[in-house]
Amino acid sequence: MGACSNEELSQPPVPDYSNTRLSKHVHDNVHGNIYLDPLSLKFIDTEQFQRLRDLKQLGAAHMVYPGAVHTRFEHSLGVYWLAGEAVQLIKKHQGLELGVDNFDIQTVKLAGLLHDVGHGPFSHLFQSEFLPLVMNGTEWSHEQMSTKMVDHIVDKHHIDVDSEMMRKVKEMILASSGSGQKNDAGEKRFLYDIVANGRNGVDVDKFDYIVRDSRACGLGFNFEFQRLMETMQVMGDEICYPAKEYLTVQKLFATRADLYRTVYVHPKVKAIELMIVDALVEANDYLQISSFIEDPSEYWKLDDSIIKTIETAPNQQLREARNLIRRIRTRNLYQFCNEYAVPRDKIENFKDVTARDIVCSQKNGGVLLKEEDVAVSNVRIDLTHGMHNPLERIKFFKDYESEENFVIPDDRISHLLPTCFQDKIVRVYAKKPELVGAISEAFENFQFKTYGIKVQVHATPEKKKRRM
Numbered sequence: 001m002g003a004c005s006n007e008e009l010s011q012p013p014v015p016d017y018s019n020t021r022l023s024k025h026v027h028d029n030v031h032g033n034i035y036l037d038p039l040s041l042k043f044i045d046t047e048q049f050q051r052l053r054d055l056k057q058l059g060a061a062h063m064v065y066p067g068a069v070h071t072r073f074e075h076s077l078g079v080y081w082l083a084g085e086a087v088q089l090i091k092k093h094q095g096l097e098l099g100v101d102n103f104d105i106q107t108v109k110l111a112g113l114l115h116d117v118g119h120g121p122f123s124h125l126f127q128s129e130f131l132p133l134v135m136n137g138t139e140w141s142h143e144q145m146s147t148k149m150v151d152h153i154v155d156k157h158h159i160d161v162d163s164e165m166m167r168k169v170k171e172m173i174l175a176s177s178g179s180g181q182k183n184d185a186g187e188k189r190f191l192y193d194i195v196a197n198g199r200n201g202v203d204v205d206k207f208d209y210i211v212r213d214s215r216a217c218g219l220g221f222n223f224e225f226q227r228l229m230e231t232m233q234v235m236g237d238e239i240c241y242p243a244k245e246y247l248t249v250q251k252l253f254a255t256r257a258d259l260y261r262t263v264y265v266h267p268k269v270k271a272i273e274l275m276i277v278d279a280l281v282e283a284n285d286y287l288q289i290s291s292f293i294e295d296p297s298e299y300w301k302l303d304d305s306i307i308k309t310i311e312t313a314p315n316q317q318l319r320e321a322r323n324l325i326r327r328i329r330t331r332n333l334y335q336f337c338n339e340y341a342v343p344r345d346k347i348e349n350f351k352d353v354t355a356r357d358i359v360c361s362q363k364n365g366g367v368l369l370k371e372e373d374v375a376v377s378n379v380r381i382d383l384t385h386g387m388h389n390p391l392e393r394i395k396f397f398k399d400y401e402s403e404e405n406f407v408i409p410d411d412r413i414s415h416l417l418p419t420c421f422q423d424k425i426v427r428v429y430a431k432k433p434e435l436v437g438a439i440s441e442a443f444e445n446f447q448f449k450t451y452g453i454k455v456q457v458h459a460t461p462e463k464k465k466r467r468m
Contacts, residue, residue: 257383380425
């Protein structure tokens with residue numbers, strides 16, 4: 001059915017799957033029983049969606065946190081379930097007022113289910129670190145690939161689904177990426193903020209992965225997303241929250257930042273990821289890994305098992321990549337030398353530090369360093385919106401009788417909350433343990449040259465410098 005600006009004329013009847021007896025159920029370790037409706041099962045029971053079982057949600061983090069072996073598959077089921085719960089709550093409290101119907105519920109649930117179907121191997125490493133090294137200037141994103149995979153699944157498996165529904169599903173997937181099209185007037189813009197919220201970052205995708213990742217890693221982070229879901233209200237075509245819950249919203253972003261610091265960019269996790277990137281780059285010419293992104297019918301074959309492919313292949317062309325994987329297996333990792341947090345007044349104009357910067361800071365004498373001896377990780381941790389306070393984008397309301405929403409200004413919130421909303425951390429690694437001392441010294445020289453002082457907290461331990 002073609003796109004229509006007046007959706008009342010074009011929406012076909014959609015079955016009401018609120019009766020769970022019509023659905024298949026699975027037991028999730030985070031949300032309990034999840035009920036899968038018949039249309040969603042048609043997507044789930046495809047090789048393209050089942051591929052998500054072979055993509056670990058946290059990439060290489062399981063090498064540091066052994067319990068972090070959960071996958072994109074269960075995360076996608078979790079987002080599907082929470083997306084359905086959220087839109088059902090909106091329908092329950094404001095359904096008549098907003099015109100929320102079964103078509104909307106099914107669309108939002110499918111968007112939650114399929115939002116990561118185009119994700120690459122090893123979490124965000126594939127998109128953010130590998131592809132830029134082998135494809136200069138590429139603007140590829142897993143969100144765009146997800147929309148292509150959705151079309152491919154529908155066509156390949158002849159799924160009978162309304163084309164207007166799928167158009168909206170794809171727009172909802174792209175909503176937070178900056179590449180989504182602006183919705184036509186009257187398209188219930190608030191529905192596009194449930195799965196991937198490009199307006200303010202509060203969405204069920206975060207609700208699921210924050211709880212799921214914390215539990216898998218055995219961390220005590222405690223964020224109660226249920227409170228936000230139960231108290232939300234649509235006002236002015238936007239999902240808003242009671243003003244008294246602003247600290248709960250703040251905790252969402254703070255918990256996410258804690259997960260980044262503790263798990264996602266843990267120094268050892270980053271060391272392993274740097275090695276995986278180097279292995280993929282080494283193997284790319286022979287295996288043509290980057291070419292998979294051009295065609296959904298080939299892309300679905302790419303998952304975390306690419307590492308096993310490299311590791312077990314006898315080909316001489318993969319020898320360097322194979323050696324890197326073997327080093328990871330035997331825990332002969334790139335050695336963390338040191339790090340520093342970029343001074344607050346330098347963050348805005350900060351330029352990424354490169355291996356060349358470190359090598360060029362080496363003083364005469366001793367070991368002569370080369371760029372290929374050094375690995376640099378420029379880490380950014382923020383509260384979702386860079387240097388800006390995330391609360392600036394959240395709309396609140398006084399009570400359920402009020403008709404106005406508002407933003408809470410900085411001078412009206414708790415003075416215990418942060419006034420700086422982004423960290424940038426520069427970490428340097430030695431690819432060979434015997435170079436830790438020389439690289440650490442060059443790193444200190446770089447800090448002196450750049451800032452006039454050593455901004456790292458402490459010197460690299462002598463024991464680590466002597467390690468061979």
